[in-house]
Amino acid sequence: MQISENKSKSKRGNEFNETVLLTLKSIKDKGVIDNIDMKKRFPYTEGHGPQFYAPFIVLKENKKVLVFTMTTMRSDRNKEKQWDALGIKNYFKGQISVVVVLPDELSGKELCHHVREKKKIKQKNYFSVIDEICQLSELSKVLRSIVE
Secondary structure (H helix, E strand, O other): OHHHHHHHHHHHHHHHHHHHHHHHHHHHHOOOOOEEEEEEEEOOOOOOOOOEEEEEEEEEOOEEEEEEEOOOOOHHHHHHHHHHHHHHHHHOOOOOEEEEEEOOOOOHHHHHHHHHHHHHHHOOOOOOOOOEEEEHHHHHHHHHHHHO
């Protein structure tokens, strides 16, 4: 049962990554972003082996945005993204923004988790290197606000 469940989750995640890629290509075609780099790995500092994973980095002139995908907004998954985002922000010396994108079709419970995490990252007394959490339908607007 566990193997079948993991395959299903993996398939769902891969399908969502493809959907996000298509959305990013559409956003690029509209001129909001200039380029999309995919599946990049970064070291903690120059000269070290890759440690942090970036599924998508979008570029607009001299601005960079790291885009993570998640199909569920669980705090443990969010902490995984925080770790990679922290390492990548360190690598770019803070000159990169971080966005987590979720599907539009969230269940009631998942939507509550999304709203809670989105509020937490904006609080001054909460440490977060994630700059924005949005649903797929909001991605173009969020990227536009970051790169313009």
